[in-house]
Amino acid sequence: MALLDRVIARTLRFVPKSIVRRVASRYIAGETLDEALRVAAGLNELGIRATLDILGEDIHNVDQANRAVNGYRELLEEIHRRKLDANVSVKLTQLGLKVDTRTCFELTDGLVRRANELNNFVRIDMEDSSCTTGTLEIYRALRRDHSNVGVVIQAYLRRTVDDVLTLEDLRPNYRLCKGVYLEPREISYHDMRAINRNYVYILEKLLRNGSYVGIATHDELIVWEAFRLIRDLKLSPAAYEFQMLLGVDEQLRDIIRAAGHNLRVYIPFGRDWYAYSVRRLRENPRLAGYVLRAMLKK
Numbered sequence: 001m002a003l004l005d006r007v008i009a010r011t012l013r014f015v016p017k018s019i020v021r022r023v024a025s026r027y028i029a030g031e032t033l034d035e036a037l038r039v040a041a042g043l044n045e046l047g048i049r050a051t052l053d054i055l056g057e058d059i060h061n062v063d064q065a066n067r068a069v070n071g072y073r074e075l076l077e078e079i080h081r082r083k084l085d086a087n088v089s090v091k092l093t094q095l096g097l098k099v100d101t102r103t104c105f106e107l108t109d110g111l112v113r114r115a116n117e118l119n120n121f122v123r124i125d126m127e128d129s130s131c132t133t134g135t136l137e138i139y140r141a142l143r144r145d146h147s148n149v150g151v152v153i154q155a156y157l158r159r160t161v162d163d164v165l166t167l168e169d170l171r172p173n174y175r176l177c178k179g180v181y182l183e184p185r186e187i188s189y190h191d192m193r194a195i196n197r198n199y200v201y202i203l204e205k206l207l208r209n210g211s212y213v214g215i216a217t218h219d220e221l222i223v224w225e226a227f228r229l230i231r232d233l234k235l236s237p238a239a240y241e242f243q244m245l246l247g248v249d250e251q252l253r254d255i256i257r258a259a260g261h262n263l264r265v266y267i268p269f270g271r272d273w274y275a276y277s278v279r280r281l282r283e284n285p286r287l288a289g290y291v292l293r294a295m296l297k298k
């Protein structure tokens, strides 16, 4: 990232919300369920799968967690009704991970059960490192009764290789990503070369162990490494999929599809767009240009 982009990325909290919203609109399907489902349907028409995320995290009481889970239940029903090729992605802090672990487990358990009845699947996103242990514990507990649930692991965390070994007996359905939260160096790699090598190292382990992997990246080098592994291990497309975020590098998306691989796009929507938008903008290598242009238009 160029210097000016890095400076703006670090000072985004001082940028007016209206500007953040305008620049981040490419990453978000809209505020309503209907807008998000229409984006999913459009992608399905192109042969692309979807995963839908209702924006929101870090709620403060059980009522908010109940409201969030009801939103997801409604989303599952609508996906079913509209016959979409889409599943859902949830953040456990939105379902009460930091308020009451038991409630969080029960709400997620009920959601996964309903998803199963509708022949669908729930992906548990991974949040910052204060949530890693709790999220993986809930994931293991859910797997006692359910197979239609998967979890995310982050290649930038030093602990991830051990987490993968600990969960090996479950042969989890994973999404593997680099990781987006700002973490201290003691627990996470800061050198992109180390993150990338760890990503490929873990990806190979997972694929060899027979885990289904959602290969979540927009990094051309990682995509190349994944293509290489898929070819060397003679994997069928049923063993993995690529995953990308809405609004990021659609050309790479087309290249992956044209090479015959399945691809899923992550579609966030809802009114609670700020935290997600800031995370996405911090990663945009052309951030400064977009923000400055939006400010001038204002």
Ligand SMILES: Cc1cc2nc3c(=O)[nH]c(=O)nc-3n(C[C@H](O)[C@H](O)[C@H](O)COP(=O)(O)OP(=O)(O)OC[C@H]3O[C@@H](n4cnc5c(N)ncnc54)[C@H](O)[C@@H]3O)c2cc1C
Binding pocket: 124, 125, 126, 127, 152, 154, 175, 177, 178, 179, 180, 181, 216, 217, 218, 219, 220, 222, 243, 244, 245, 248, 249, 265, 266, 279, 280, 281, 283, 284, 285
């Ligand atoms: C489907 C999906 C789900 C994810 N779920 C999680 C999760 O649960 N937990 C978590 O911590 N992280 C999650 N992430 C985010 C992930 O951890 C990374 O932060 C993000 O994907 C960027 O990493 P990268 O692999 O694309 O590589 P990078 O090296 O960061 O990016 C590669 C290239 O992609 C382009 N690019 C990347 N991001 C943007 C952007 N926002 N705007 C424009 N261009 C961009 C740039 O050209 C960049 O050079 C998810 C990512 C995806 C694709």
